[in-house]
Amino acid sequence: MITELGHFALVLALVVALVQTLLPALGAHYKDARLMAVGEPAAVAQLILIGLSFFALMHAYVVSDFSVETVWANSHSLKPMLYKVSGVWGNHEGSMLLWVLILAAFGAAVALFGDNLPRGLRANVLSVQALIAVAFLLFIIAASNPFIRIPVQSEGRGLNPILQDPALAFHPPFLYAGYVGLSIAFSFAVAALIEGRTDAAWARWVRPWTLAAWVCLTLGIAMGSWWAYYELGWGGWWFWDPVENASFMPWLAATALLHSALVMEKREALKVWTILLAILAFSLSLMGTFLVRSGVLTSVHAFAVDPRRGVFILSIMMLLIGGALALFAWRAPSLKQGGLFSPISREGALVLNNVLLTVSCGTVFIGTLYPLALDALVGAKISVGPPYFNATFGPLMVPLLFAVPIGSMLSWKRGDLRGVMERLMLTGLVTAFALAVTFAFMHRGPWLAPFGLALGVWVCAGAVSEWGQRVKAFAAPWDEVWRRARGLPRAAYGTALAHFGIGMAMIGIVATTAWQSESVVALKPGEQTTIAGYTLDFKGVAPSQGPNYNELLGLFSVSRNGRPVVDLTPSKRAYVMPPQPTTEAAIHVALLGDLYVVLGDEIKDGGGYIVRLYFNPLVRFIWIGALVMAIGGVFSLSDRRLRVGAPRRAARASLAAAE
Amino acid sequence: MTRKQRRSVFIFGGVAVLSLAVFLVMFALKDTIVFFHTPRDVAEKHIAPGKRIRLGGLVEQGSVKRGSGLTVEFAITDTTRAIPVRYTGVLPDLFREGQGVVAEGRLDTAGVFTADTILAKHDENYMPPEVAAALKKEGVWQGDSKAKSPAAKK
Incomplete structure (x- = not known):
């Protein structure tokens, strides 16, 4: 019943989207305020209907209703609840429904928070947004309908084990x-x-x-x-x-x-x-x-x-x-x-x-x-693989990253390149220092790598330096620096953070690409291997059981210079439904570099196990850098001047001033 | 600077970057692309030893030999011809006899393919499409192994 309601809501959403495509645009064309006003309630109604439909599908997954084809094909009653919920979009039909749900959410956000937009513009925006929704709703209903019923089945076929991971959520x-x-x-x-x-x-x-x-x-x-x-x-x-x-x-x-x-x-x-x-x-x-x-x-x-x-x-x-x-x-x-x-x-x-x-x-x-x-x-x-992209994309990123600190210090309209270069002296010195240190400690890897690393440092240092100069760090009394730091618009912090993040990511990318260590060894229980200063003791294997899989754990104790660091247990899993093996790597996470261990196949005749090891230096910088970039974006978004309602408030203020 | 000069600076800059990119792309495409071949292609087209290729087909039944060390030997077949393959390292989870596989590496002069990458499927229902196409060409395609869903209620 709930499934049919969800199906019905989806069809209704298509009708609403059709209305929303036509009427507001016509209204904008003929300057008819009543027609234009259809856009906002329609956008909200569309969101509610698609949301209902989405939750109906989620309900079918949660209660494991195997009379619904997508649930039968992609779910299993033994699957943990987290994957029953996130499994809604772990398949084609459900993921398309999520797609239109987010589309409708953005449309409704324009309708709800766009009070300050000119009426005609808002009507047209909502019309175009609805047109996209019409196309994709038609696609879902006609060619990938998640609500199709089949004769009820006793058990589902399960979700691809690779997708059974919290990241799916x-x-x-x-x-x-x-x-x-x-x-x-x-x-x-x-x-x-x-x-x-x-x-x-x-x-x-x-x-x-x-x-x-x-x-x-x-x-x-x-x-x-x-x-x-x-x-x-x-x-x-x-x-x-x-x-x-x-x-x-x-x-x-x-x-x-x-x-x-x-x-x-x-x-x-x-x-x-x-x-x-x-x-x-x-x-x-x-x-x-x-x-x-x-x-x-x-x-x-x-x-x-x-x-x-x-x-x-x-x-x-x-x-x-x-x-x-x-x-x-x-x-x-x-x-x-x-x-x-x-x-x-x-x-x-x-x-x-x-x-x-x-x-x-x-x-x-x-x-x-x-x-x-x-x-x-x-x-x-x-097949076009990494060598192609490294040879084309890489060289184009070099001038881009080099220009980041320079560009963000140039003034609008006409910039003073010499002045900017003078202001970047300290950044340049830091970069040169990083280059020298990297060369001094490097004992292998491509000679270009230190330059790549230095480029990342250049971008990071440039971002810090620009901020430092704007708040007059070290140049003014501390209370003035504090006042300036507080007075600096959030968007300026956003820019600095985003640029710092891209520099960090660059450092991580270069370091892990150039200086990754890899080793494949055969280990019998009791044997040892070393990689990048770590010593791994292989103690053997042990079976273990999860909610919908059995696994074989490899037991490793990791030590460094005789001091124990961590115990790692990479595993090989055999899922029950679908019957499929997966390999779960064990990773010792550290800012300076990850130790990454994979348990491979057993070698015949008591030859032990194949074990693959990696040491990935600074690999965390890549994701931390991306996170810093995103935080920068959020900072920028929270800037008063960029807030969605800001122009209206400014208009009110000028009205108040006129009175 | 006049408006015209300014415009020409921008146009010149844009064209310079664009031609750099075209240059890079041409070079990269010439040197880095890897062709896909089936065992039949290898026999008929006389693929030069040492050239990097992708070899695709089925893992021949009964051909997988795991030595005492890290190296695995098996054969990739299109059901009429088979090429011996040697690979050192950890095989993908879904690698097994009778299943579709793509190996990337080089042929040596003795006709043995040394692979450095083995790609198998991501899930049970899936066959690498190049392999599927190659098997269709050989006329031994068994159709989708995926279990058909029970008839949908209309």
Whole structure:
């Protein structure tokens, strides 16, 4: 019964979305306030209906209703409750429902918190948002309906054990919030093109939404990378897998969009480009959804291969992206150009940022789609792996990161490069010191690695130095420094934190790539092995039992210089349903580097076990860096000037002043 | 600087970055892509020893030999031809005889394939699509091994 109600609510949501697509846009066109006013209640109703539908599906999972096809195919009564709930989106149908739920949530947020938007703009934004919802609701109802009933089964087929991990509860929702959050930027861009005008206020409205989506996307990608790191047992944190790239490309575009919207807001320049980026960022999200959900790619994320679905998502993509780009081609020339600036200026630096980010996004795009295109066109099967991305994406990141501290110190309109270089003296010295120390202690690895590390230090030190100079640290009395530090806008802290985070991530990436230690050994119980200064005693194996699996634990005691550090128990699990083995790595987490142990197969005739060990120096910096970036984004978001209601309050204040 | 000069600076900068990227992409695509081959391709197309390729097919029944050390030997087959493969390290969880697998590495002059990466499936129902396509070509594709769901109620 509840399942049927959920199904019904979903169909009803489609009807509401259709109404919301048509009426507000018509109202905006004919300047009819009553028609425009339909948008807000419709957006809220849509959210409630899709939410009902989502909870109905969750209910079916929680009570293990095996008369629902997706529950039967992806769940099991013995599965822990955490995975019954998060398993709702651990499959194709449920994850698409989560997708539209988040889409509706963003639409409703515009309706509820967008009081200060011009009426016409808001009506158009809600219409475009509803159009996206219509397309995806149609897709769900017609081609991936989670509510289809089957004759009731006694037991489910279970969830892929790789997905049975607490990260399943966080990684997909955050990633989707990022993907789908970019739809708001898209809707604003299309609405601006329909209206034929944009201004600084438009950028001020778009930026917080993009920033929120970017924060979610950053966290989602970082969590996915972390999950792959500990779950797949390969000791790596990023594989340039097409599915990873599918989430990384929108991130690059969103990062570019954040920076160009800044220029538009402050200087009214780069209008056309910003609109185009907003369209492209969400287009890349749609493409990511297509790549991951259509089954054209091979990965854990491709749950089911049904050609109808691929064609359906491809048509949605063509319609939305093609439509938006056509509208752009038609209306963009009429947008007025904004302020002038010299190449050496904050704007110029942000343009450089945008060029490098979009071009690097382009190289990832080519590397991801080239194998697919080649297969479709000539039938040749190739794979484009990490060497390609390291050779193309890497070199483009070098000038980008080098420019970060310089660009953020340049002034608007016309910058003084010499002055900035003088202000960066200390940063340069710190960087040179880091370079020298790394070279002194390095005994292996590529000679370029210390430069990469120094580049990360340069970005971090630059962020700290910019903040230090703004609060006059060491240059003014401490009470004045304190006053200045408190008075500095939150957005300034946000920028400094985000830049510091990217520098940290860079340090982690370089260190772990260049100086990872790996060893594969055969160990009998009682034997020892060493890696990166750690000594591991293998004490043997022991069986153990979990809620829906049996496992074999390898028992290791780790010591360093004779002092015990930790006991590690990597394991091999055999899940009951589906009957599938998994390998669980054991990781000793430390800021300076992770010790990573994987238990392999047993060697015949009492030869012991194969054991794979890694030492990943500074690998934590990558995820901590991403977290710092996201925190920076949140700081920026909480800035008074960026808050969604801010322009209205400013307007009130000026009214009060006029009285 | 006039507006025109400024514009040309930006255009020049953009074109410079773009051509750098095109240059990098061309070079990288030439040197780093890895072609996928089946055992039949290896026999017919005379793949040069030492060239990095991906070899895909089924793990031949009864071919997996684990020595006393870390090295595993097995054969990848498309049911008509088989290529011996040698791999040192920890095999993926779902590696077993009769299942689809993709190995990345190089052929040596004796015709033995030394793999440094072995990719198997992520779950029970899944066959690497290149392998599925290759088996279809050989005419030995068994169809989806995935259990069909009980007939859905309309």
